[in-house]
Amino acid sequence: MEPSELIQxxxxxxxxxxEVIDLESQLASDANLRKQFAIAAATDAGLRELAIQNSMEPPVVAASTTNRNIWLLGWCAMAASLLLAIVLTTGTNEPQPIAILSTSENAAWESVLPTTVGSNLVAGQMKLMTGIATVEFGSGAKMTFEAPAQFELVDAMRVRMVDGAAVIDVPESAHGFVVETPGGYAVDHGTQFAVSVKESTQTSDFEVLQGEISVHHPGRGEEVRLFDEEFASLSNDVLSAHPGLSSEQEYDQSNAAGPRLFRIGTEGRADYVIRNNRRGKWIHPEMLMVKRADSRRWDMRAFFSMNISGVDLNTVSTARLRLNQVPSGKGFASRLPKLNTFAIYGVTNPSKEVLRDEPTWEDAPDITDGILLGKFDIPRSQQTGTFGIQSDVLLEFLRSDADGYVTFVLIRESGLIEGTDRGLVHAFANDAHPEVSGPLLEFTLD
Incomplete structure (x- = not known):
């Protein structure tokens, strides 16, 4: 039956x-239908007013007409009551938050849901265009998405992955958490696992990092259980499980889904120095600051070290050094050129590869202790973003390392265009930064 006929x-x-229950359900979910109902109720309200006026006049019509007006009055009152009930009901049935956006690293979104850190999220779709972001569900489950990724938040215990990759951490409170993908779904049984979905081929890969999950193919009625370091592939036609691989085997074998990305951080081996050797309150452990000023007294340079002993560089096709820029809150950008150049050096002097506590300007690694690996530019108007270098020179520097540790020096080459100081201090995240990651080496393995 058509909605308009139901209203009539x-x-x-x-x-x-x-049929009344059906009408109420349709009114609750259709704003246009509620408008149509309101118009109909208003029309009956006019008839009600007419009935009231007629009731105040001496009866000059037949009893059947009077009864008809009273009958209409009763149904108008019922219509008004239903309209009020629908309005009140829909007002209290607003979508409730099921998750929060807990972290965001250089993220850009396409989403009608809020995308600032700390925002409450209701059910709906989100598309992460760049960066990394973590969503914490009301159940306690956490999903860290890596761009590009598209997904739908269903409820506190369920998410639908449309495209992209994510790592899921599930505490005891969220056991049974479900990740839907093309062709099927995975159910957590207390674990940390990863999922990768290719929308173009409608395929999914699941890998258990720690714990246990079950992967289901409803169309074929199949299910597999996966444990530590085991993985499974899922498509509309096939569900296949694979045994776990050791770290060495992972380097030796190509990933079925394509090149494998491997990241290494500094593990806290990072610092910066000021030419005047001020430390204490002048050093911010969550940042790596660089500056060049004409006065030279407040020049700053940063340095950091990474352990690459666990990487088989013979299997590496590309290497990239990534830095996340963050606001320093110090100095004025207008005193700098519109475009500022930064340089990264690789330390080749063995005596400067070991970082000291409380380093001074004189004993800290410097550009004279190594070779230039690459440069990048940042507009003075920009104070956040991801920057870095990727080159054959960087890869050759890494391959020439003898002891498994590599050290880098970061400087800003651009100085001031006016004044002698108070120019902007550029800052990049250190490992202690609360929102974004510190320096990273990213390897693409063949």
């Missing part, structure tokens, strides 16, 4: 109980 019959009082 409701006002006429000829709907059955089930």
């Amino acid at each position: 019959r409701y006002l006429l009082g000829t709907l059955s109980e089930s």
